[in-house]
Amino acid sequence: EPEVTQTPSHQVTQMGQEVILRCVPISNHLYFYWYRQILGQKVEFLVSFYNNEISEKSEIFDDQFSVERPDGSNFTLKIRSTKLEDSAMYFCASIKGLAGPRGGELFFGEGSRLTVL
């Protein structure tokens, strides 16, 4: 069964360092998302991406964050200068979206745990 894959599963970094989290969405999906979950808190929306551009972003997704689809398969989240409060599990998700982004089931990856020291 097709699945969303994420790498790395866990990354430890020093505050101020750049981090890139990678995702391979399901191949025929059109809409891509990043969510995060700080330990013990709700899963929160970060950004949605469609047709090679951001379609929506939350207030969390400030100038320190960026997303890219550098080729036909990968979808990346970059944090330019990490802060302690960026420590969280980051989830990539995708939706087929043939009838738009709201009609179907969202599939999540296993997540990338980011620890900022």
Place this chain on the structure above:
Amino acid sequence: KQEVTQIPAALSVPEGENLVLNCSFTDSAIYNLQWFRQDPGKGLTSLLLIQSSQREQTSGRLNASLDKSSGRSTLYIAASQPGDSATYLCAATGTASKLTFGTGTRLQVTL
């Protein structure tokens, strides 16, 4: 702004019991509602998706209902098993395409 609440926050039941998890949302203008399962330290596994025009969806021992007018959804698990132990999350899709998640219900099914 959509707010999603789940009660109870935690639940422990003996194996074999039927149980109901509750989800409420403040903005009834949703497109769909999705239930997920999350095992500790793991990703989110989609269980059921209910479109706003539907009243319920079933998958095996799981049944989810949706009442938009009252802003509520329930997840019914029949004949619970220890393998059902996990955190169950509901999430609503509103006018934007993003999901708004609840805080989850942590379920423990004991032998």
